[in-house]
Amino acid sequence: MHRGERRERHALLEQRPRPRGRFVISAYDDGAARGLHSHTWRMRLRDGRRSVCVSSQSGCPLTCTFCATGQMQFRRNLTAWEILDQVLHSKRIEPVDHVVFMGMGEPMLTLTTCRCGAAAPDLGATPRRTTISTVGWMPGLTRFVDEVDEPIRLALSLHAPADALRSEIMPVNDRYPLDDVLAECRRYFELRGRKVFVEYVMLEGVNRQRRACRRARRTCWIATSSR
Numbered sequence: 001m002h003r004g005e006r007r008e009r010h011a012l013l014e015q016r017p018r019p020r021g022r023f024v025i026s027a028y029d030d031g032a033a034r035g036l037h038s039h040t041w042r043m044r045l046r047d048g049r050r051s052v053c054v055s056s057q058s059g060c061p062l063t064c065t066f067c068a069t070g071q072m073q074f075r076r077n078l079t080a081w082e083i084l085d086q087v088l089h090s091k092r093i094e095p096v097d098h099v100v101f102m103g104m105g106e107p108m109l110t111l112t113t114c115r116c117g118a119a120a121p122d123l124g125a126t127p128r129r130t131t132i133s134t135v136g137w138m139p140g141l142t143r144f145v146d147e148v149d150e151p152i153r154l155a156l157s158l159h160a161p162a163d164a165l166r167s168e169i170m171p172v173n174d175r176y177p178l179d180d181v182l183a184e185c186r187r188y189f190e191l192r193g194r195k196v197f198v199e200y201v202m203l204e205g206v207n208r209q210r211r212a213c214r215r216a217r218r219t220c221w222i223a224t225s226s227r
């Protein structure tokens with residue numbers, strides 16, 4: 001590993017969030033005896049930021065192979081109040097200044113609800129400190145690019161550098177190929193002038209070979225620098 005790469009890695013490790021605790025919020029449908037679960041994580045970064053990672057659905061219909069939520073039975077979308085409750089519950093334990101939609105579910109499937117859940121006053125996290133993460137559900141992503149004026153941050157769960165591998169681990173890629181998703185991210189950058197954050201989970205024997213990581217980096221670079 002080169003010195004530059006080592007420094008980069010060290011800087012990333014420094015910023016790594018420290019999970020402070022996870023709790024499960026149970027919701028019940030009217031008249032139904034079966035409970036629904038959504039998970040919420042509190043995280044503290046080394047620079048003092050206090051983030052809460054919220055869920056937008058109980059289960060998830062998109063069935064990514066590496067994700068525990070994707071293997072659960074999908075139950076339903078959470079309501080705006082159930083999303084809000086996750087943040088309020090965290091706030092009872094300690095102040096919150098960032099909210100990330102990276103828990104259970106794909107937020108772009110329920111964008112309107114997530115916006116309501118993120119827009120409640122006195123949460124402690126402004127839109128600028130709120131991040132919505134997507135695997136590339138295009139109808140929601142297109143709406144996000146065209147309609148969301150608040151400076152909510154956008155993150156893309158990439159996890160693979162090219163279509164073949166991405167489709168293998170993220171079935172949503174068959175429906176919305178990577179090039180289309182990256183083009184939409186580029187449109188967001190051009191229209192809103194805001195960065196898109198990229199997430200890449202390293203999976204042993206699947207996508208963490210040096211070649212795959214370099215290719216992922218190149219994919220993002222080409223996507224943001226061409227034109």
Ligand code: SF4
Nearest residue numbers: 060063064067070105
């Ligand atoms: S979209 Fe997100 S929550 Fe749903 S299965 Fe994929 S990684 Fe898991």
